[in-house]
Amino acid sequence: MSGTVPGHAAIAAPSPWVGRWLSLVRPGGRVLDVACGGGRHAVLAAQHGYAVLAVDRDAEALQALASRAGGVQVLQADLEQGVWPLPPGARFDAVIVTNYLHRPLWPHLVAALGEGGVLIYETFAAGNETVGRPANPDFLLQPGELADVARAGGLRTVAYEDGFISSPKPAFVQRLCAIREGAGAVAVRYPLDAS
Structure with a gap:
């Protein structure tokens, strides 16, 4: 069973x-x-001028994405079966994960961040079973779990939220933005407003 939310596409x-x-x-x-x-x-990242590698197990969704989004490369891989699909040492300036949870991937996600790399993560949390799907506790973060992942990975947390949202649908979520600092990392000023 996948940790991806049904209908996420x-x-x-x-x-x-x-x-x-x-x-x-x-x-x-x-x-x-x-x-x-x-x-x-x-697509959003490509529109902002980033070179994007999009990974998913759904070949049809990837084919549609590749045909409509310039600047996006696609890789079909079942992230829950087998080995991490990227070569050792592959580094990115950002890793984005939303509405998906497969805990064994966490070390790979953190390792994929280069110096100054940004982890942007948002998925469902405990409590979501009271308002909808997913309801399986295997796919719901426990309190503070994403913050613990960042800390264990040596990342600096820029922003973290754990709570209830009403839009686009009622849900309990955790959200994290964390950075791998290092000698080559560029100092940045973080936007403190929600805009």
Whole structure:
């Protein structure tokens, strides 16, 4: 069973969380969109001038994405079966994950961040079973879990939220924006407003 939300490809609008923090990514950088579904965030990143690699197991969705989005490369891979599909040492300036949870991938996601790389993550959390799907606890983050992932991976948390949203549909979510700092990382000023 997949950790992807049923019908996720049908949600066309990019997440405001992803849109807000995408500005932290190095101009012209490489972005990895994990479990991209219909590619809403891959398209958004490509429109902002990033080179994007979109990964998903749905060949049909990837084919549609590749045909409509310049600047987006696609890779079909079942992230829950087998090995990590990217070569060792592949680094990105951002890794984006939304509406997807497969905990064994966390070390790979963190390792895929280059210096100054930004992890932008948003998915469902405990409590969501009271308002809809997913309801399986295997696909719901526990309190503070994303913040713990960032801390364990040596990332600096820029923003973290854990709570209830009413739009685009009622849901309990956790959201994280974290950066891999290092000697080559560029100092940035973080937007503190929600715009």
